[in-house]
Amino acid sequence: MTASPRSRRRVLVGVSAVAAVSLGVGVAAGTRITSPEDAAAKTAAPKASQITVPVEKKALSSKVVGRGDASFDGAVNLRVETSGLNTPAIVTGKVPTVGSTITEGKALLEITGRPVIGLAGVLPMYRTLSPGSQGPDVLQLEQTLDRLGLDPGEVDDEYDTDTSRAVERLYEKAGYDAPEPSEPLRQAVDQADKTVDQMKNALRQAKAQLKQAKDAKAKDTSVQQGAVDDAEENLADAQEALYEAEFKAGTPLPVSEVVYVKTLPRRVDDVKVERGGTVNGVVMSASGAALVVTVKVDAQTAERLKAGMAATLDLGEGTAVAGKVRRITRNGDQYDVVVAPNTLTAKQLALFRDANVRVTIPVKSTAGKVLAVPVAALSSGPDGGSRVEVLRDGKVELIPVTVGLSADGFAQVTPSGDAKLSEGDQVVVGT
The missing domain is CATH 2.40.30.170 (Efflux pump adaptor protein, beta barrel domain)
Incomplete structure (x- = not known):
């Protein structure tokens, strides 16, 4: 059967349409087809670039x-040696407040109505000092008295009359009466004084008897003269004994009335006692x-x-x-x-x-401003020396440098030999 002309035209149009669609699909598919080489090129990481920073001129300081x-500097605990007291160690006054200052030569506390005087020294007060005492603690005392301008005489390790008088002045300066010698020492002075009077009377009597013998034209007055000689010798001995008793009864320094601290003045940090209380161990802590x-x-x-x-x-x-x-x-x-x-x-x-x-x-x-680069810019060369990489005109130059002070992540650098390095040059610190 033969197709009509109209039917043949519809077939031709349909074929043309299919061909056009197929061509479009092919072109679209073609644009999506990539070779392995192209795919690798497109997925590869971008080429690394160098990270640079400028050379700076700055002062460096390591700290x-x-x-x-x-x-407050040098805290110490202060103790008062009360073993020498004959009565309980009752605090009667001068209790300091926290924050107050302990001054050398002043009373820092009052116990049984007597002062505890603060003095500067390294040896603790461990015994009562009195005329005749000897030792390094006496030397320390005299050095202190001399420093305070109280004139202890010759500064040595012997507690003598000059030391006693200087101690009297120490107490006077602190506002207290000087300590009294013990009762036995005072009694010894009284007894020695009476003995001197007795020896003076005996000498007067011996001299009177000698005079009577001479007035009577006695041929032999040797007995009377011997009595005078003996009386004079006894009086000299009695006067020497009186001097010794008076010396020993000079002003003492009781162990309970001084506290030595390494340095003064100091600040009171804490007080361990109160008025009316009994001293037992540490009385206060103090710092510089x-x-x-x-x-x-x-x-x-x-x-x-x-x-x-x-x-x-x-x-x-x-x-x-x-x-x-x-x-x-x-x-x-x-x-x-x-x-x-x-x-x-x-x-x-x-x-x-x-x-x-x-x-x-x-x-x-550094002495003023110097060329400085980040420590990360430094590297070590084949010879073990330090160097930096400088980027100039797109090319990297290796510049040998001498490294100075490093601080705060920077290092002082000085170009070696004929190498050039200036402020603003770009040094490589990474890629």
């Missing part, structure tokens, strides 16, 4: 930074009048520090004050670095007392 608690901050560091850090180094103490908010390292002492596996402010106003003292303080101690610094 130790830490935090520590503020306190100067406020300090103690920072704990390890052994390696301690090796970089020494007494006298400048420091800054800071509470923040504009409270920084200048100070110095006072001392460094070992404390177990660590070291205590004690830093003291140079000066403090009353307001600053109130702020710093018992506060936790930031302490900065410069250890070493």
